[in-house]
Amino acid sequence: MDRGLLFVVSMVMGCLAPGVSGNGHLSFANNTEVHITRTGCGLIKLCVETPEQCDPTGETGCLFASIVTTAPSSPNGVDLLVELVGDSSGYIALGLTANETEGTSMVFICAQNRNGSFFFRSAQRNNLNNTISLTQRIVKNITGSVNGTVIQCKFRVPAVNAPTRTSHVTTFATFLAVGNVTNGMGIGDINIRLTNKPLNLADPTSNVATAGSSALTSQAVIVLLSVLMYRLS
Numbered sequence: 001m002d003r004g005l006l007f008v009v010s011m012v013m014g015c016l017a018p019g020v021s022g023n024g025h026l027s028f029a030n031n032t033e034v035h036i037t038r039t040g041c042g043l044i045k046l047c048v049e050t051p052e053q054c055d056p057t058g059e060t061g062c063l064f065a066s067i068v069t070t071a072p073s074s075p076n077g078v079d080l081l082v083e084l085v086g087d088s089s090g091y092i093a094l095g096l097t098a099n100e101t102e103g104t105s106m107v108f109i110c111a112q113n114r115n116g117s118f119f120f121r122s123a124q125r126n127n128l129n130n131t132i133s134l135t136q137r138i139v140k141n142i143t144g145s146v147n148g149t150v151i152q153c154k155f156r157v158p159a160v161n162a163p164t165r166t167s168h169v170t171t172f173a174t175f176l177a178v179g180n181v182t183n184g185m186g187i188g189d190i191n192i193r194l195t196n197k198p199l200n201l202a203d204p205t206s207n208v209a210t211a212g213s214s215a216l217t218s219q220a221v222i223v224l225l226s227v228l229m230y231r232l233s
C-alpha cells in the first residue's frame, strides 16, 4: 500500500455528484487536495484544536477544526462550513451537542480505509454511554484528502439549529475525536480528545478569551493592562 501518496477516490455511488455532495451516511469525495491552515482563526473562523494552538499544516498530532457559519435564516438555522484536520490511521471527527453529558451529539467523520482512500460519514453519539450510530444527515460539498496518517476534509452542514435551552441558535459544545475504522468502512469506538464548553459558533472570537493559551492569555492581559493604564492616566 502506497500510503504516502494522495489517493484519488473514484465515485462509487452513482447518486452522488462527484466531490460535491452526498448522503451523510456514507460519502466518497474526489480526493481533492485540501489545504487547511490557521489563517483567520479568531477573526473569521472559530477554531478548536488540541494541543492548544497547534499548527494543522505540519505538526504531527494536531487535531484541528474550524467552523464558519452562514447568516441565520429562520426556520432553517445556519449552514456550518467546517474544516477538519488530524492524524489518524482510522478516522477523525467533530462533534456538536448542547451538552456533552446528556442527550446526543451530531458527529461528522472524515476517515480513511485500509487503502488510504478518503471517505466521510455522519453519525450520532449517545452522550450517556458514548456509543455512536450512523445517521443519514445530509452533508454537502465534501472534499477530503489523505496523506499517510494525516486526514484533511472540508464540508458544509446545512440547516443546523441548536437545541433549545441554549442561548443562541448557533451555540454548541464541540468536541474533537479520533477512532479506528473497522471492517472496511465501519466506525469504531469514538475517543474524545478535546471537549469545549458551549460556544456561539457564529462568533469566531467566542473562545479566544477563554482559550487559556499563553499567547491569547497574554494578549488579554495586555488589553486589560492597557485599559487599566488608560483609566489611571
Ligand SMILES: *[C@@H]1O[C@H](CO)[C@@H](O)[C@H](O)[C@H]1NC(C)=O
Binding pocket: 008, 009, 010, 011, 018, 019, 020, 030
Ligand atoms: C472526480 O473524479 C472523477 C474520476 O476521477 C472525474 O471524472 C471527475 O471529473 C471528478 N470530479 C471533480 C468534481 O473533481
Ligand SMILES: *[C@@H]1O[C@H](CO)[C@@H](O)[C@H](O)[C@H]1NC(C)=O
Binding pocket: 098, 099, 100, 101, 102, 198
Ligand atoms: C449538562 O448536563 C448535566 C447533567 O444533566 C448538567 O449537570 C449540566 O449543568 C449541563 N450543562 C450545561 C452547560 O447545560
Ligand SMILES: *[C@@H]1O[C@H](CO)[C@@H](O)[C@H](O)[C@H]1NC(C)=O
Binding pocket: 113, 115, 117
Ligand atoms: C481497497 O483495496 C481493496 C483490495 O486491494 C479493493 O478491493 C478495494 O476496491 C479498494 N477500495 C477502494 C475504495 O479503493
Ligand SMILES: *[C@@H]1O[C@H](CO)[C@@H](O)[C@H](O)[C@H]1NC(C)=O
Binding pocket: 126, 128, 129, 131
Ligand atoms: C446506549 O444508550 C442507548 C440509548 O439509551 C441504547 O439504545 C444503547 O443500547 C446503549 N448502548 C450501550 C452499549 O449501552
Ligand SMILES: *[C@@H]1O[C@H](CO)[C@@H](O)[C@H](O)[C@H]1NC(C)=O
Binding pocket: 020, 081, 140, 141, 156
Ligand atoms: C457547494 O457546491 C455547490 C454545487 O457545486 C457550489 O455551487 C457551491 O459554491 C459550493 N459551496 C461551497 C461553500 O463550496
Ligand SMILES: *[C@@H]1O[C@H](CO)[C@@H](O)[C@H](O)[C@H]1NC(C)=O
Binding pocket: 004, 005, 006, 147, 148
Ligand atoms: C505528504 O506528507 C509528506 C510529509 O509527511 C510530504 O512530504 C508530502 O509532500 C505530502 N504529500 C502531499 C501530496 O501533500
Ligand SMILES: *[C@@H]1O[C@H](CO)[C@@H](O)[C@H](O)[C@H]1NC(C)=O
Binding pocket: 178, 179, 180, 188, 189, 191
Ligand atoms: C485502534 O485499534 C488499536 C488496535 O486494536 C487499539 O490499540 C487502539 O487503541 C485503537 N485506537 C483508537 C483511537 O480507538
